[in-house]
Amino acid sequence: MNAKKLWISFMTIVRKDVLRIFKIWPQTFLPSVVTSVLYFLVFGTVLGEQIGDVDGFSYLQFVVPGLVMLAVVTNSFSDVATVFFVSKFFSRNIDEILVSPTPPSVIIAGFVGGGIVRGVLVGALVLLVSAFFVPISFAYPSVVLLFLVLSSLVFSLAGLVNGIYAKSFDGISIVPTFVLTPLVYLGGVFFSIEALPGFWRDLAAANPIFYLINGFRYGLLGLSDVPIATSIAVLVGLAAALIAANWYFIRTGLGLRQ
Amino acid sequence: MNEGKHPALVVEHVKKTYASGKEALKEVSLVIPEGDFFAFLGPNGAGKTTIIGIVTGIVDKSAGTVRVFGYDIDREPEKAKACIGVVPQEINFNIFETPLDIIVNQAGYYGISRKEAIPRAESLLRSLGIFDKKDQESRALSGGMKRRLMIARALIHKPRLLILDEPTAGVDVDLRRSMWDFLRSLTEKEGITILLTTHYLEEAEQLCKHVAIIHQGSIIESGSMKDILGKINTDSFLITLRSQVTPEIVEALAAYRAKKIDEKTIEIETDDGRGLNDAILLLNGRGFPIGDIRNKSGRLEEVFVRLTGK
Ligand SMILES: Nc1ncnc2c1ncn2[C@@H]1O[C@H](COP(=O)(O)OP(=O)(O)OP(=O)(O)O)[C@@H](O)[C@H]1O
Ligand SMILES: [Mg+2]
Numbered sequence: 079m080n081a082k083k084l085w086i087s088f089m090t091i092v093r094k095d096v097l098r099i100f101k102i103w104p105q106t107f108l109p110s111v112v113t114s115v116l117y118f119l120v121f122g123t124v125l126g127e128q129i130g131d132v133d134g135f136s137y138l139q140f141v142v143p144g145l146v147m148l149a150v151v152t153n154s155f156s157d158v159a160t161v162f163f164v165s166k167f168f169s170r171n172i173d174e175i176l177v178s179p180t181p182p183s184v185i186i187a188g189f190v191g192g193g194i195v196r197g198v199l200v201g202a203l204v205l206l207v208s209a210f211f212v213p214i215s216f217a218y219p220s221v222v223l224l225f226l227v228l229s230s231l232v233f234s235l236a237g238l239v240n241g242i243y244a245k246s247f248d249g250i251s252i253v254p255t256f257v258l259t260p261l262v263y264l265g266g267v268f269f270s271i272e273a274l275p276g277f278w279r280d281l282a283a284a285n286p287i288f289y290l291i292n293g294f295r296y297g298l299l300g301l302s303d304v305p306i307a308t309s310i311a312v313l314v315g316l317a318a319a320l321i322a323a324n325w326y327f328i329r330t331g332l333g334l335r336q
Numbered sequence: 337m338n339e340g341k342h343p344a345l346v347v348e349h350v351k352k353t354y355a356s357g358k359e360a361l362k363e364v365s366l367v368i369p370e371g372d373f374f375a376f377l378g379p380n381g382a383g384k385t386t387i388i389g390i391v392t393g394i395v396d397k398s399a400g401t402v403r404v405f406g407y408d409i410d411r412e413p414e415k416a417k418a419c420i421g422v423v424p425q426e427i428n429f430n431i432f433e434t435p436l437d438i439i440v441n442q443a444g445y446y447g448i449s450r451k452e453a454i455p456r457a458e459s460l461l462r463s464l465g466i467f468d469k470k471d472q473e474s475r476a477l478s479g480g481m482k483r484r485l486m487i488a489r490a491l492i493h494k495p496r497l498l499i500l501d502e503p504t505a506g507v508d509v510d511l512r513r514s515m516w517d518f519l520r521s522l523t524e525k526e527g528i529t530i531l532l533t534t535h536y537l538e539e540a541e542q543l544c545k546h547v548a549i550i551h552q553g554s555i556i557e558s559g560s561m562k563d564i565l566g567k568i569n570t571d572s573f574l575i576t577l578r579s580q581v582t583p584e585i586v587e588a589l590a591a592y593r594a595k596k597i598d599e600k601t602i603e604i605e606t607d608d609g610r611g612l613n614d615a616i617l618l619l620n621g622r623g624f625p626i627g628d629i630r631n632k633s634g635r636l637e638e639v640f641v642r643l644t645g646k
Contacts, residue, residue, distance in 0.1 A: 079414055083447020090444025170428040174438075174489075177392045177422050178445035179414035335396045336354060336389070 087180045091188025110149035118211040138212045143295035144267025149204045154197030154230040155237040159250040162241030182328035193234025221297030228313045229290045235320035261287045342406030344497045344529035350400030360386040362553040375540035376533040378550035384533040392422045421495030423486045431475035446493035460488040500532040576628040
């Protein structure tokens with residue numbers, strides 16, 4: 079396939095997912111918005127006052143980047159994991175693509191593209207909603223955008239690995255609940271890891287989501303526990319490793335071909 | 337392109353053992369020339385769908401090579417796949433999508449733009465008689481319509497080799513005949529090579545130039561339809577007597593491989609018309625008046641039954 083055909087095939091996969099995301103918006107856009115509003119109500123009106131400032135920002139302002147990232151991570155991950163799993167397990171319409179000349183790289187790019195669109199849109203929505211509760215600043219707008227896209231990319235890729243591997247519906251709901259959400263909570267959504275004792279601080283540093291939240295927080299507030307370059311390097315490295323893994327799985331047909 | 341230089345499909349020493357340990361293909365080799373209309377026959381579980389899965393890239397082979405119009409499916413998978421259109425045995429589209437979307441998206445996977453694909457899809461839906469359903473969710477289609485949708489989907493990128501896995505299973509007689517006409521026109525007018533599997537032997541006899549009979553993962557017979565039918569150079573007749581069939585008369589007709597079919601019917605096999613005549617004389621001579629003689633139809637079925645013991 080030449081470049082134009084590859085592009086058409088890529089856009090076909092992305093377009094199909096994006097149309098689906100908009101069609102079922104109460105399942106795709108609404109939940110994160112509702113959850114965030116609840117957080118703002120609880121923290122803003124009940125707890126926030128009692129906690130006090132963190133590094134010169136109100137607690138609510140400090141929490142916003144983490145809440146946005148929570149939405150981005152879970153949405154991009156479960157979007158790709160679910161779409162891929164359903165098309166492989168239920169209708170088996172993944173075969174529509176497998177019998178076509180679309181190469182593995184474009185299959186990966188297409189599915190991940192849909193996840194990025196969803197991750198970025200939901201992230202933007204949550205950010206917009208938070209603007210009703212706290213003043214939002216954009217210390218480094220390009221960093222904000224970069225981290226929205228990078229984190230959607232990384233977790234779409236991770237979702238794809240999960241979708242390829244999963245053998246049952248449980249297999250794709252376990253990870254968001256038991257892995258992603260804890261990682262996000264422990265990755266410094268609600269606190270600065272500076273506040274943690276030594277061992278826990280080291281543990282947090284092994285959590286990829288920690289870098290993601292810090293990078294994003296840096297973009298919004300200009301505040302970070304680690305240098306921004308470290309955060310970017312960790313995410314890019316993670317994306318590269320996940321791309322390689324996915325490419326290998328699809329190339330060798332793992333979990334796809336019998 | 338490599339028009340005309342290579343057979344449509346070459347399968348060489350292909351073996352397949354599934355992860356479960358099931359050896360689905362022992363060692364299969366076959367050649368389908370361009371422009372052919374080829375049938376795979378074989379009982380359930382013989383390995384037909386497995387071969388198709390391997391050729392179309394959704395099943396990994398354990399050994400052997402496959403070439404589609406000269407393109408090796410391992411070395412040039414994209415080129416090989418671009419030549420193939422496939423109608424699978426099981427429905428494998430998303431039933432919540434509309435027929436038009438399903439076909440236009442499929443075109444996309446082959447790199448065909450929507451602008452080009454939409455009119456082409458509409459014309460295919462029209463010729464397959466499901467145009468008026470194009471914008472409904474496809475779960476609302478009947479079984480026969482779903483099959484036709486999959487045929488339209490398989491043709492959207494103008495494949496040179498069309499592979500159909502039991503396209504007429506569960507399709508009524510009228511529709512089956514119109515599908516036959518449609519498929520015939522594809523080979524005759526557009527020169528598309530067709531490979532189909534079917535359990536309706538009559539269908540293969542009607543449509544196909546070549547056949548391969550697969551049994552327990554091996555091809556046990558293959559060749560032109562004429563040759564295969566010629567393998568059975570005898571004709572079978574069903575003779576209904578006016579009286580009961582006795583063991584003695586079956587014995588007397590042993591030279592004709594006579595079999596008692598029911599109370600009053602014997603089946604015999606003869607090499608030519610004279611054999612039949614002799615058998616009739618013999619029956620009359622022994623006082624068995626004949627009520628009716630029928631040439632047993634479905635000769636392919638006969639070969640099939642003999643070879644596979646089914
Ligand atoms: N995914 C699979 N895993 C394990 N065994 C399989 C798998 N698919 C098919 N088989 C086995 O391989 C053999 C060949 O199956 P295949 O589907 O190729 O037969 P077929 O000739 O198409 O039969 P039918 O006429 O019933 O469609 C069967 O014994 C079947 O049980
Ligand atoms: Mg089959």
